[in-house]
Amino acid sequence: MLREHRLKVVLMTAGLTQELRRALFGWFYPVHYNLERWAYALQRISGIAVTAYFLAHIVETGNVVGGLSVWSVPSVDFASAIWTATFHFLENPLFDTGLIVIGFMLSYHTINGIRLTLAEFGLLQGKPSRPDFPYEPKSFSKAQRAIFWLSVLFATATAVYALNVFFGV
Amino acid sequence: MKESTRMLLHYATGLGILVVGGVHIFTVFLTGPYVQNLAFASVIMVYRNILLAVTLELLLIFVDYHALNGIRIILIEFHQGTNWERGVSWVLSVAGVLFLIYGTRTILIANALA
Numbered sequence: 001m002l003r004e005h006r007l008k009v010v011l012m013t014a015g016l017t018q019e020l021r022r023a024l025f026g027w028f029y030p031v032h033y034n035l036e037r038w039a040y041a042l043q044r045i046s047g048i049a050v051t052a053y054f055l056a057h058i059v060e061t062g063n064v065v066g067g068l069s070v071w072s073v074p075s076v077d078f079a080s081a082i083w084t085a086t087f088h089f090l091e092n093p094l095f096d097t098g099l100i101v102i103g104f105m106l107s108y109h110t111i112n113g114i115r116l117t118l119a120e121f122g123l124l125q126g127k128p129s130r131p132d133f134p135y136e137p138k139s140f141s142k143a144q145r146a147i148f149w150l151s152v153l154f155a156t157a158t159a160v161y162a163l164n165v166f167f168g169v
Numbered sequence: 170m171k172e173s174t175r176m177l178l179h180y181a182t183g184l185g186i187l188v189v190g191g192v193h194i195f196t197v198f199l200t201g202p203y204v205q206n207l208a209f210a211s212v213i214m215v216y217r218n219i220l221l222a223v224t225l226e227l228l229l230i231f232v233d234y235h236a237l238n239g240i241r242i243i244l245i246e247f248h249q250g251t252n253w254e255r256g257v258s259w260v261l262s263v264a265g266v267l268f269l270i271y272g273t274r275t276i277l278i279a280n281a282l283a
């Protein structure tokens with residue numbers, strides 16, 4: 001009975017790992033798909049990246065009042081010392097480069113997210129028609145394509161701006 | 170909560186972030202030199218301004234929901250099943266509440282800091 005149960009758990013996790021692996025490969029390798037699929041993959045990847053940044057940012061800004069252990073109003077000197085130390089710890093080329101990447105991801109996610117919101121509520125949808133070579137998705141209309149490229153442009157501009165802010169380029 | 174309600178909230182919070190996130194980026198990058206704006210005194214001044222503090226709290230709530238619901242969507246696209254979907258929802262909800270408590274603590278204490 002116990003062995004049977006263990007076997008079931010092993011089989012379930014094996015199936016899950018396989019599914020996860022397939023799903024991950026599907027995303028990070030959207031090469032044989034169309035542009036809409038690239039937009040989707042980038043939206044998911046940027047979403048995960050920005051979520052990771054959000055979590056780090058909550059911890060980081062928590063140091064403005066002195067960090068994880070502070071649950072009542074501390075002295076200004078204490079909070080100031082912790083925050084200044086945090087800021088100097090984070091002020092280096094590695095984290096600055098990270099922020100440039102996050103800036104790119106955030107801008108892309110924002111503008112492409114506007115496209116997805118419009119599409120969700122039925123706006124800017126392409127007209128359905130007979131599928132012909134080269135089988136471009138009808139849902140991904142010209143207007144939507146324009147917004148997608150705008151998001152790439154905006155993301156690049158943000159990265160360049162961040163490069164200027166952090167490295168003075 | 171119905172799946173459609175969760176997704177409606179996902180789009181609503183996304184649009185909310187567009188507004189309050191815009192204010193947040195503006196106060197950090199476009200009101201003066203970046204390093205100067207992140208000095209302790211300037212940061213505390215932002216938290217002590219009640220309007221900006223409310224903006225930060227709203228941003229925290231919106232991003233918390235939007236980010237964790239996004240992760241939930243990704244995870245239930247990987248694998249389907251009642252237990253998996255329920256488990257993912259529960260774990261992420263608890264995590265979301267914890268982030269919200271910690272972030273709100275920061276905002277409240279920083280607002281009260283003399």
